[in-house]
Amino acid sequence: MKPLAPVAIAGIGCICSAGLVLKECMDFLYKGKRNPAPPVNFSTKLTFPVFEVLEDFFQSNLFEENNILRTCKLALTATLEAISDAGFDRKILETKRVGACIGTNVGCSMHDESFANDGNTPFITPVNRFLFSNPTSSIASEFKMTGPLQTVVNACSSGSDALGLAASWIRSGICDIVITGGADEMYQITYTGFKSLLINDDSPCKPFDVNRKGLNLGEGAAVFILVSQEIEKEMKKDPRAYILGYGSATDAFHHTKTRPDGKGLKLAIEEAMETSGATLSDIAFINAHGTGTLDNDLVESRVLYEMFPGVPFFSTKGYTGHTLGAAGAIEAAFTIACIEEGRVPASVGFTTSDPEMPPAYPLQQNATINGNTALSETLAFGGNNSVLILSTGEHPA
Amino acid sequence: MKVSIKGIGVLGGFGCGIGDLNKTIITGKSSSAAMVIKTTDGDIEVPAFLANTDRLKSFVSKRDLRRIDHYIRMALLGCFLALEDADMLHANRGKMGIIIATGYGSTCNTFDLQHSVITEAAPFCSPIQFSNSVHNAAATYISILLKEMGPNLSVSHYDMSIASAFLSAYQWLQEGRVESVLVGSVDEYSKILGYFRHCLYNKGNKKADFAGKMNHEYAIIGEGANFFVLTGENEANSPYGFIEEIKMGNFKRKGINLPENTAFFLGADGYSECDDQYVNYLSEDARVASYSHLYGGLPVGTGFDIAIAALSNKFGTVFKSGDSPIYNSDRLNVIRHNEDLGSRRICCLKLGAGGSYGWVSLNH
Numbered sequence: 001m002k003p004l005a006p007v008a009i010a011g012i013g014c015i016c017s018a019g020l021v022l023k024e025c026m027d028f029l030y031k032g033k034r035n036p037a038p039p040v041n042f043s044t045k046l047t048f049p050v051f052e053v054l055e056d057f058f059q060s061n062l063f064e065e066n067n068i069l070r071t072c073k074l075a076l077t078a079t080l081e082a083i084s085d086a087g088f089d090r091k092i093l094e095t096k097r098v099g100a101c102i103g104t105n106v107g108c109s110m111h112d113e114s115f116a117n118d119g120n121t122p123f124i125t126p127v128n129r130f131l132f133s134n135p136t137s138s139i140a141s142e143f144k145m146t147g148p149l150q151t152v153v154n155a156c157s158s159g160s161d162a163l164g165l166a167a168s169w170i171r172s173g174i175c176d177i178v179i180t181g182g183a184d185e186m187y188q189i190t191y192t193g194f195k196s197l198l199i200n201d202d203s204p205c206k207p208f209d210v211n212r213k214g215l216n217l218g219e220g221a222a223v224f225i226l227v228s229q230e231i232e233k234e235m236k237k238d239p240r241a242y243i244l245g246y247g248s249a250t251d252a253f254h255h256t257k258t259r260p261d262g263k264g265l266k267l268a269i270e271e272a273m274e275t276s277g278a279t280l281s282d283i284a285f286i287n288a289h290g291t292g293t294l295d296n297d298l299v300e301s302r303v304l305y306e307m308f309p310g311v312p313f314f315s316t317k318g319y320t321g322h323t324l325g326a327a328g329a330i331e332a333a334f335t336i337a338c339i340e341e342g343r344v345p346a347s348v349g350f351t352t353s354d355p356e357m358p359p360a361y362p363l364q365q366n367a368t369i370n371g372n373t374a375l376s377e378t379l380a381f382g383g384n385n386s387v388l389i390l391s392t393g394e395h396p397a
Numbered sequence: 398m399k400v401s402i403k404g405i406g407v408l409g410g411f412g413c414g415i416g417d418l419n420k421t422i423i424t425g426k427s428s429s430a431a432m433v434i435k436t437t438d439g440d441i442e443v444p445a446f447l448a449n450t451d452r453l454k455s456f457v458s459k460r461d462l463r464r465i466d467h468y469i470r471m472a473l474l475g476c477f478l479a480l481e482d483a484d485m486l487h488a489n490r491g492k493m494g495i496i497i498a499t500g501y502g503s504t505c506n507t508f509d510l511q512h513s514v515i516t517e518a519a520p521f522c523s524p525i526q527f528s529n530s531v532h533n534a535a536a537t538y539i540s541i542l543l544k545e546m547g548p549n550l551s552v553s554h555y556d557m558s559i560a561s562a563f564l565s566a567y568q569w570l571q572e573g574r575v576e577s578v579l580v581g582s583v584d585e586y587s588k589i590l591g592y593f594r595h596c597l598y599n600k601g602n603k604k605a606d607f608a609g610k611m612n613h614e615y616a617i618i619g620e621g622a623n624f625f626v627l628t629g630e631n632e633a634n635s636p637y638g639f640i641e642e643i644k645m646g647n648f649k650r651k652g653i654n655l656p657e658n659t660a661f662f663l664g665a666d667g668y669s670e671c672d673d674q675y676v677n678y679l680s681e682d683a684r685v686a687s688y689s690h691l692y693g694g695l696p697v698g699t700g701f702d703i704a705i706a707a708l709s710n711k712f713g714t715v716f717k718s719g720d721s722p723i724y725n726s727d728r729l730n731v732i733r734h735n736e737d738l739g740s741r742r743i744c745c746l747k748l749g750a751g752g753s754y755g756w757v758s759l760n761h
Contacts, residue, residue: 001573046520094650108532108553109507136554140647141751148645149753150561151554153502153532161550168568189510192520193527250495250549252540255528264546271574381528382537384549 003277008239011086013078016220017051051218051321071107075135075183099147103158103182156380160328164246182329183221205292218321222329245276251383276389284371290315318348404483409621410446472535475622498558500696560755581624582697616667619693623700638710638761649752664747666694690719
């Protein structure tokens with residue numbers, strides 16, 4: 001594919017266990033802290049650690065609708081930060097062609113414990129609430145949007161796929177502004193489901209480490225405000241960053257396991273690089289998926305060693321847990337913040353290299369980086385691979 | 398850009414395959430099943446159009462089918478039928494994208510899973526059941542069985558799922574990401590939906606906030622799958638015509654810009670809160686039809702309307718509408734008899750929750 005036009009990111013919002021806004025999250029990451037613990041937002045007899053947003057984060061007085069799913073509350077909170085970060089008055093969203101494209105998993109599944117526990121003749125209010133409150137609908141309703149809406153349910157790559165698709169909406173001219181990203185809440189089914197697959201670590205996760213035993217789940221949201229070139233010119237401040245390229249491909253191999261030869265991931269990387277117009281030497285660092293599962297980390301390290309020899313990489317899952325449909329978006333937000341800051345966080349949890357892996361190891365200390373372009377990648381159930389090339393600075397040529 | 402429809406695969410209460418859908422349009426009748434749901438207040442009976450997936454055995458081995466539930470089987474059969482219809486089942490398909498839309502996802506599996514996790518003494522979850530409950534499970538099985546490694550997207554946005562899936566398919570072809578897109582949708586009947594319908598339409602039921610609001614006579618739950626093979630090739634190659642345009646927006650906030658010289662296929666199925674709103678956005682002389690009496694009420698019903706529109710293009714005929722559920726039909730110009738399509742395009746229009754709308758227009 002030919003290089004595509006860069007798409008400006010006017011503002012970013014992020015919430016996860018590391019912090020309630022993006023700046024707070026980055027400060028937390030650079031300190032090398034993490035606080036996984038057994039879940040408290042639902043009752044369970046299992047004790048695998050997770051990364052929940054424990055604070056009472058939702059400021060109900062700022063939003064019209066409050067009887068919504070937790071995933072929607074996370075998404076709305078991040079959206080408000082992103083709008084503020086862009087320097088927009090939220091009224092602008094009512095007058096422009098504004099679309100929303102959000103990735104999620106739990107936020108789009110018909111689940112409600114009160115319904116399931118209400119015997120054989122339950123009230124259907126929870127079903128009704130579900131039908132009208134996935135995160136995309138909540139954002140569209142709250143900000144009175146008039147453009148296209150799409151909810152991406154590509155499992156763990158949903159957030160990054162949403163960003164790539166939203167960029168297409170801007171390029172093709174169907175929207176002036178797109179609110180995009182990912183959101184997911186911690187939920188009992190996913191918690192128990194990952195245990196059934198034997199890929200939950202019963203201790204804090206250790207991405208890329210020889211002793212890794214699996215992932216820890218997390219929750220959160222990251223939201224981006226994408227704008228057209230016309231809106232970019234009207235803005236009083238420079239865009240925060242640009243989406244240069246996006247690629248996605250499928251393993252066509254297994255429902256939950258990563259394809260051993262990494263071919264799907266390689267195809268996604270190739271498409272992202274081609275559409276970005278960037279070269280290998282432009283990539284300052286890679287924000288890897290790095291879940292801490294045996295298969296994912298092994299395949300990912302081999303692909304990165306083969307395609308990006310010598311390029312520093314890290315995983316932030318050790319700080320946030322795996323936030324599923326939000327992961328790609330949260331990690332894209334971290335990637336942009338790292339380019340802005342000129343440094344990347346240590347890959348917490350990694351201490352000992354795995355002899356099965358090639359001699360390419362994630363960063364063990366915070367590191368300074370040079371350059372303004374980076375790659376963020378996500379791999380997902382179903383063999384989905386999604387890659388974003390992001391940059392900061394002046395509008396790319 | 399004109400996007401050709403090269404093949405169609407459909408299944409539902411009307412039967413299996415585009416031929417069965419065509420026959421049902423002519424007879425004007427599908428047969429529903431009476432589904433019984435046990436509750437502590439007694440048995441509830443609800444009508445539903447159900448899909449049969451027996452034909453899947455001719456495409457997929459028994460071994461490959463053993464862990465696949467009804468929801469995924471419907472999606473697989475729809476996709477194989479579409480590829481067969483496009484004569485692309487065994488051909489070199491080039492770079493193909495896969496996009497699957499669903500309104501509810503795999504609800505039977507998800508609720509069984511939820512029940513086992515929440516109500517069992519020790520939380521338990523079958524790994525197969527869990528991985529099949531993930532929304533992109535159907536797209537996963539398709540990519541594995543077809544060995545397709547191109548872009549793969551699953552979307553779930555209730556009534557707007559079809560419009561958003563077609564929007565992405567159109568953009569992928571426009572950008573040159575892929576040479577063809579297998580785009581389709583699937584939704585299944587579940588006892589939860591049956592119970593939901595019972596509450597929605599039973600005036601005496603105190604479990605619903607809005608019991609008795611709508612007319613239940615024509616609201617029959619539907620399930621099934623509809624799949625399309627789309628390419629950017631010249632429309633002359635396609636008897637079904639081509640996708641001309643896809644639009645999404647919010648009619649309550651900004652109205653709807655609808656195309657001219659058009660026959661409108663309305664997605665009124667007795668379930669949407671907006672079924673009575675079509676009359677407010679169509680001109681008095683607009684010719685309209687609804688076919689949900691053939692496939693039932695389901696979030697991805699617009700996909701069946703697109704298949705019927707493609708058949709209209711193929712035969713140059715707009716087929717007669719069902720009687721309802723077009724509310725205010727006395728104020729709409731309903732197509733009561735088969736008529737010549739002429740030079741008109743067809744617009745498949747769906748009004749959904751919160752004032753959302755989506756339309757897909759086809760031309761020939």
